[in-house]
Amino acid sequence: MATVKKRELDLKDFPAGTVTEYTTLVCLACIFDIFTKQLNLAPRTAFSEIKRHTPTIEELTSRGAMRPYFDSDEKHPHCPYCGKAKRWLARFDTYCIEGGKTTDAARRALLRKLPKAEDQFVAQEKKSDSGAVFFEWLDTLGRSLDLNDETWLIDASRMYLERREPKTNWDEVFDGLRAVRRSSRLAEGWERDGTRLFLAPSLYSEALLIQYLVSRSHAHGGLTLEGRLTLMELIRRLRYSGYLEHLGISERDPSEVFEKLVNHLAATHEWSRVRTGSGSDRLIVAEKKSKTKKVTKKKTAKKSTKKKPAPPEPEVIVTEPVKLHYLIDRRDFLEKVKSVYGSYSS
Numbered sequence: 484m485a486t487v488k489k490r491e492l493d494l495k496d497f498p499a500g501t502v503t504e505y506t507t508l509v510c511l512a513c514i515f516d517i518f519t520k521q522l523n524l525a526p527r528t529a530f531s532e533i534k535r536h537t538p539t540i541e542e543l544t545s546r547g548a549m550r551p552y553f554d555s556d557e558k559h560p561h562c563p564y565c566g567k568a569k570r571w572l573a574r575f576d577t578y579c580i581e582g583g584k585t586t587d588a589a590r591r592a593l594l595r596k597l598p599k600a601e602d603q604f605v606a607q608e609k610k611s612d613s614g615a616v617f618f619e620w621l622d623t624l625g626r627s628l629d630l631n632d633e634t635w636l637i638d639a640s641r642m643y644l645e646r647r648e649p650k651t652n653w654d655e656v657f658d659g660l661r662a663v664r665r666s667s668r669l670a671e672g673w674e675r676d677g678t679r680l681f682l683a684p685s686l687y688s689e690a691l692l693i694q695y696l697v698s699r700s701h702a703h704g705g706l707t708l709e710g711r712l713t714l715m716e717l718i719r720r721l722r723y724s725g726y727l728e729h730l731g732i733s734e735r736d737p738s739e740v741f742e743k744l745v746n747h748l749a750a751t752h753e754w755s756r757v758r759t760g761s762g763s764d765r766l767i768v769a770e771k772k773s774k775t776k777k778v779t780k781k782k783t784a785k786k787s788t789k790k791k792p793a794p795p796e797p798e799v800i801v802t803e804p805v806k807l808h809y810l811i812d813r814r815d816f817l818e819k820v821k822s823v824y825g826s827y828s829s
């Protein structure tokens with residue numbers, strides 16, 4: 484096989500925010516060391532074992548990698564355990580695709596196109612739920628932004644909108660954009676006026692919430708388009724703008740309100756699926772709620788033999804199950820293992 488250069492997968496058919504990419508480096512000197520010294524395998528056996536090796540999803544996606552895996556943003560990384568450089572380092576690229584109606588067809592088409600030999604690509608599945616998916620998305624969003632540069636507020640608004648309305652061409656909408664503002668005339672949706680983007684109050688409120696969630700661990704309080712806000716201040720604004728009423732949140736206790744807000748955002752992870760194209764946001768929220776409950780009930784009835792399903796609590800917005808599809812690109816790893824083995828066996 485010819486030397487494999489890094490070939491990017493074509494992910495343009497997936498809506499923004501539905502695919503998360505992870506890159507993990509593995510040191511082949513360390514992995515050979517583990518297989519030959521700790522597991523006492525002969526080099527040839529170690530080679531064939533390592534060639535078949537696929538790290539766990541946990542090893543590929545967690546932030547704190549362990550030997551022989553490590554993460555590095557450097558252009559010329561070195562193994563943090565043994566100091567080896569380029570020739571000894573291979574990378575695994577892992578793509579996590581949120582399952583669902585907006586991605587299933589694109590995912591199947593992508594899988595069909597990939598080479599099959601030698602497990603160059605390995606597909607795995609994991610059950611998750613919309614809450615976990617939402618927080619993972621938020622975490623990835625936070626890591627991709629430079630919170631010391633104020634333009635991140637516009638970028639975060641954009642990523643939220645991309646996730647909410649994947650079919651819109653946001654490149655065009657955000658081209659040359661200087662500011663995002665609350666609209667005083669729109670009841671729903673958004674409009675661009677010159678270099679400013681105006682969002683309907685509920686969209687704007689959600690953009691503020693996302694900004695708060697992204698930055699609250701970075702700053703005291705959270706940074707938003709409305710400046711630095713404590714949780715109390717944020718909730719006061721959302722109440723004043725009618726957003727809490729819009730969602731039917733009547734609690735006074737800030738932590739209860741906050742929990743409900745986060746649950747609401749998490750439960751609507753696949754916003755595009757519930758958007759009907761017409762009708763108000765309120766309708767969509769109501770529709771979403773009943774849909775979510777139905778799915779969850781079915782699931783509980785089918786799955787749970789030990790636990791009795793909890794009695795329905797109309798106040799609670801439950802998150803729904805989501806299947807995560809992982810696609811692991813092993814091409815670079817396979818190539819490097821072969822070249823390194825050459826130097827071991829000679």
Ligand SMILES: [Zn+2]
Nearest residue numbers: 510513562565
């Ligand atoms: Zn190493």
